[in-house]
Amino acid sequence: MKGLTPLVSLNFPAIDPVLLSIPLEFSLFGIHVGPLQIRWYALAYIGGIVLGWRYAVYLVRRPPKFMATELLDDFLLWVTLGIVLGGRLGYVLFYKPSYYLENPGQILAVWTGGMSFHGGMLGVTIAIILFAYLRRLPLLCFSDVVACVVPIGLMLGRLANFINGELWGRVTDVPWGMVFPTGGPLPRHPSQLYQASLEGVALFGLLLILERQGWRRHPGVITGAFLAFYGVARSFGELFREPDSFMGFVIGGDGGITMGQLLSAPMIIAGIAMIWRFRSATPRQ
Numbered sequence: 033m034k035g036l037t038p039l040v041s042l043n044f045p046a047i048d049p050v051l052l053s054i055p056l057e058f059s060l061f062g063i064h065v066g067p068l069q070i071r072w073y074a075l076a077y078i079g080g081i082v083l084g085w086r087y088a089v090y091l092v093r094r095p096p097k098f099m100a101t102e103l104l105d106d107f108l109l110w111v112t113l114g115i116v117l118g119g120r121l122g123y124v125l126f127y128k129p130s131y132y133l134e135n136p137g138q139i140l141a142v143w144t145g146g147m148s149f150h151g152g153m154l155g156v157t158i159a160i161i162l163f164a165y166l167r168r169l170p171l172l173c174f175s176d177v178v179a180c181v182v183p184i185g186l187m188l189g190r191l192a193n194f195i196n197g198e199l200w201g202r203v204t205d206v207p208w209g210m211v212f213p214t215g216g217p218l219p220r221h222p223s224q225l226y227q228a229s230l231e232g233v234a235l236f237g238l239l240l241i242l243e244r245q246g247w248r249r250h251p252g253v254i255t256g257a258f259l260a261f262y263g264v265a266r267s268f269g270e271l272f273r274e275p276d277s278f279m280g281f282v283i284g285g286d287g288g289i290t291m292g293q294l295l296s297a298p299m300i301i302a303g304i305a306m307i308w309r310f311r312s313a314t315p316r317q
C-alpha cells in the first residue's frame with residue numbers, strides 16, 4: 033500500500049474505555065450480564081442528557097416563552113427512552129436486521145454496543161410529538177429548543193467513540209493519521225474527532241447564532257437548520273470514516289454511498305423544506 037504510510041503518524045492514546053468495573057455477574061432474561069462496568073460511552077449519554085437539560089432550561093426562560101421550565105424535568109424520562117430505544121432499534125433495523133432476526137435475544141443487550149443516531153433521532157422525534165401533544169405545547173417551539181441542545185450529546189458521543197477506539201476512519205497518509213488498536217497497522221483518519229467537531233461544536237455554534245438572532249420567534253426554522261446541517265455534516269464526515277465491516281458501501285461499491293449518507297439525505301431535504309416554509313412565518317411574540 034505504497035503512499036499510504038506517512039513519515040509521522042500518531043499512536044492512539046491509552047485511555048481505558050472502562051472507567052470502573054464491578055465484579056458482579058447475573059442472568060437477565062436468559063442473557064448473561066456482568067461484570068458491571070461504568071464506561072465513558074455511558075457517561076457520554078448521561079452527560080449529554082444532563083447538560084442538554086440544563087441548557088434547555090436556560091433557553092425556555094428566554095423569549096419567546098411558551099412553557100414552564102418544570103415540564104423539562106418530566107421530559108427527561110421521555111427523551112432518555114427515545115434515545116436508548118430508538119437508537120437501539122434503529123441499529124437493529126438499519127444495520128444488522130438479519131443478525132437480530134436470527135438472535136432476537138441480543139436486541140436487548142445494549143451493553144454489547146450498537147446504537148444508531150438516526151434511530152435515536154426518530155425515537156426523540158416521537159417523544160417530542162407525544163409530549164407536546166399531551167402537555168399542549170406548541171410543537172415547533174418545543175422542537176426548536178430540543179434541536180439546540182442535541183449537538184451537546186453528539187459531541188460527547190463522538191468523543192466516547194474515540195476513547196473506545198471504534199468507528200475509526202479510512203487509511204490515510206495525512207500527518208495526523210492515527211494507528212488505532214483495532215484498525216490494523218496503518219494510520220487512519222481520526223474521523224470521530226472530525227464528527228465531534230462538525231456534528232457537535234460547529235452545529236452547536238450555528239444553532240446558538242440562530243437562536244441569538246431571534247430565529248426561535250419563527251418556529252421550525254431552527255429545527256430545519258439542525259436537520260439540514262447535521263445531514264450535511266454527517267455526509268461529509270462519512271467521506272473519512274471507514275464503513276462498518278459487515279455492511280460496507282450500500283450503493284456504488286468501494287468509494288460509494290454509506291448507510292450514514294443514505295439516512296442523512298432525507299434529513300437534508302426535510303431541513304431545507306422547513307427553513308423555506310417557516311422562515312417568513314409571523315414572528316411569535
